Amino acid sequence: MTDLTLNDGRTMPQLGLGTYQIPDSQVAPVVRAGLDLGFRLVDTAALYHNERGVGEGLAHDDVWLTTKLWHDRHGDAAGALDESLALLGRDHVDLYLIHWPHPAGGQFVDAWKALVALRDAGKARSIGVSNFLPEHLDAIIASTGVTPAVNQIELHPTFQQRDVQAYNSDHGIVTQSWSPLGQGETLKDERITRIAERIGATPAQVIIAWHLAKGLSVIPKAADPAHLESNWRAQEVSLSAEDVAAIDAMDDPKGRMGPNPREL
Template sequence: MTNLTLNDGRTMPQLGLGTYQIPDAQVATIVRAGLGVGFRLVDTAAIYHNERGVGEGMRNDDAFLTTKLWNDRHTDAAAALDESLALLGRDAVDLYLIHWPVPAVDDYVDAWQSLIKLRDAGKARSIGVSNFMPEHLDRIIEATGVTPAVNQIELHPTFQQRDCAAYNADHGIVTQSWSPLGQGETLRDERIVGIADRIGATPAQVIIAWHLAKGYSVIPKTGNVDRLASNFAAQEVTLSADDVAAIDAMDEANGRMGPDPTNF
């Protein structure tokens, strides 16, 4: 398991387990199984409504835990984190993220100031953001002097957000990819399937290995216990420079699948 060093000096596993859309009643089983195959990072969020189950699945395990502040709590972050911690059964999380900037409401600078205080109080060991574009990052860094440790963004072979990833790299921010498999659609792309067939890997393993090769943190989600071990084994898949370049070439300007952070 490769760890990435964050700009606050802490380390974070590069490969993690996403839990989006896994119901609270089922997620504990998935999390326990994921920890069993070797995952050491679990990602959840208040809006996933599964923090209680994630906490149950992680009971007595000190794996790296991420949760997120939802859009209607930007001015109430301390109470929101307390609610998440109560559900998770934790005194602190390893990483707390602002889920979306919501620029139309424009409270995200206040939210970032609150996260800094929560980090200083020890309730969030590291802090970061999700779905922040460079203009949003510029504002919070300028206002506080504190740079997020992580920026979790939609990133997959057909939507690579190179400008944002480059900004993150230039500022020492770890890029973490959500929907890294393109919500499953990219698994059927003939370019991915061709590489997978040639090197004896699954399409999902090829895509995860590409994220890892790019230096991104990646949090593939599966509700299928059997796929957990396969996804974890993507760390053993080595792509050639030509394979990486071929996947790089899949980028599409209009490849976004989720909401646009500038107007969500």
């Protein structure tokens, strides 16, 4: 297990367990199975409506726990985090993220100021953002002097957001990939399957290994033990420079699957 060093001096596991779309009633055993395999980062969010189940599944205090602030609470981040902590059964989280900038709401800068205060109060050990573009990052950094530790963005072989990655890198922000495997079609792409067949790995393992080789943090979701174990074992997959370059070449500026951060 590799750790990444954040700009606040803390270290975060590079590979984590995503829980998006895993129902509250089903997520606890998934989290427990992930911990048994060795996962030490679990990612949830208020929007996922599964924080209580995630909390029930967390058997070890040394697990890095991330949750997120939805944009209907940009004006009350402190209250929103208290609600999340109550569901999670914790007095703090390791990482609290603003889930989307939601520029139409006009409150993401105020929300960031609130996260800085929550970090200073110890309720969030590290703070960051999700789905922020350079223009949004410029605004929050200019208003507070505090740079996010993490920016979690949609990132997969067919949508790599290299401009956002470059901004993050220039500012010491760790890029964390959500939807890291892309759509099912990505797993079937012959550029992926050829590599997988040659090195004896699954297509999903090849893609996760690509994220890891690029120095990205990655949080693939898996709801069953077999997929969990496969994702965990992706750390054992070694890609050549040519393999990485071949996957790099899959980038498509039109490959976005989720919402545009300027519009949500």
